[in-house]
Amino acid sequence: MTATDRVTARPRPGHAVPARAERAAEGPARLVARLRHGRALHPRGLMVAATLRVTGGAALGVLVLDTPGEHEVLARLSKGGSLPGSLPDVLGLAVRLPGPLDLLLSTCGRVPWLLRPRTGFTAGPYSTLVPYDSGTGPVWFMAWPEGMSVPANPRLLAVALDRGPLQFHLHAVQKDRRAVRVATLRVRAPLPETDVAFDPVLNDHPSLRQPEWLRRLRRGAYLGSRQARAAEVDTGAGQ
Numbered sequence: 001m002t003a004t005d006r007v008t009a010r011p012r013p014g015h016a017v018p019a020r021a022e023r024a025a026e027g028p029a030r031l032v033a034r035l036r037h038g039r040a041l042h043p044r045g046l047m048v049a050a051t052l053r054v055t056g057g058a059a060l061g062v063l064v065l066d067t068p069g070e071h072e073v074l075a076r077l078s079k080g081g082s083l084p085g086s087l088p089d090v091l092g093l094a095v096r097l098p099g100p101l102d103l104l105l106s107t108c109g110r111v112p113w114l115l116r117p118r119t120g121f122t123a124g125p126y127s128t129l130v131p132y133d134s135g136t137g138p139v140w141f142m143a144w145p146e147g148m149s150v151p152a153n154p155r156l157l158a159v160a161l162d163r164g165p166l167q168f169h170l171h172a173v174q175k176d177r178r179a180v181r182v183a184t185l186r187v188r189a190p191l192p193e194t195d196v197a198f199d200p201v202l203n204d205h206p207s208l209r210q211p212e213w214l215r216r217l218r219r220g221a222y223l224g225s226r227q228a229r230a231a232e233v234d235t236g237a238g239q
Contacts, residue, residue, distance in 0.1 A: 045078025
């Protein structure tokens with residue numbers, strides 16, 4: 001292909017729609033992040049040190065989740081809508097596994113695809129909401145909390161961790177099959193809040209991928225949020 005060909009070549013059919021979807025998600029995310037002077041979603045949260053004890057057994061084709069062992073990981077518990085104090089909100093649990101592989105879960109109902117606001121970080125289960133494509137079919141990840149009652153307030157969460165750790169039991173869930181426990185996440189202590197960007201699109205695994213439509217939307221939304229935050233740093237507005 002010559003230089004002229006590269007300039008005049010048109011996108012292949014089918015590429016324009018996904019590109020538009022990314023741009024459609026990018027603009028609103030950039031605006032929200034600019035207004036919040038931070039993350040577009042889950043701006044209020046607590047970074048925590050945690051231990052992931054993998055029991056294995058799910059046969060997902062992902063070494064870190066299939067092989068029994070223990071890993072020191074970074075996690076973050078947060079409020080999706082950034083509602084003040086302990087008001088109910090869609091709460092988030094983000095975990096960075098070795099690889100890296102980022103898992104992002106939100107509070108849900110009795111089924112993994114039903115989003116549900118909660119009044120506390122240990123008041124109910126979390127899930128990935130949308131199933132991953134795996135070698136054994138669609139699979140959701142769900143995390144069931146165990147431990148003391150902690151209101152939906154990141155500041156109170158930091159105080160609670162001074163009294164002891166919290167545990168979240170991670171399961172792989174597939175339709176018409178019994179849930180399989182994959183690991184237990186033991187949240188031990190708060191860490192200084194840093195600008196770590198948990199991103200399940202950039203930090204994924206070839207044997208465990210989200211549907212392409214969701215990857216497109218998230219790629220655009222995360223890009224818009226990061227651009228706004230970078231602009232805050234450049235101008236000193238967020239300092």
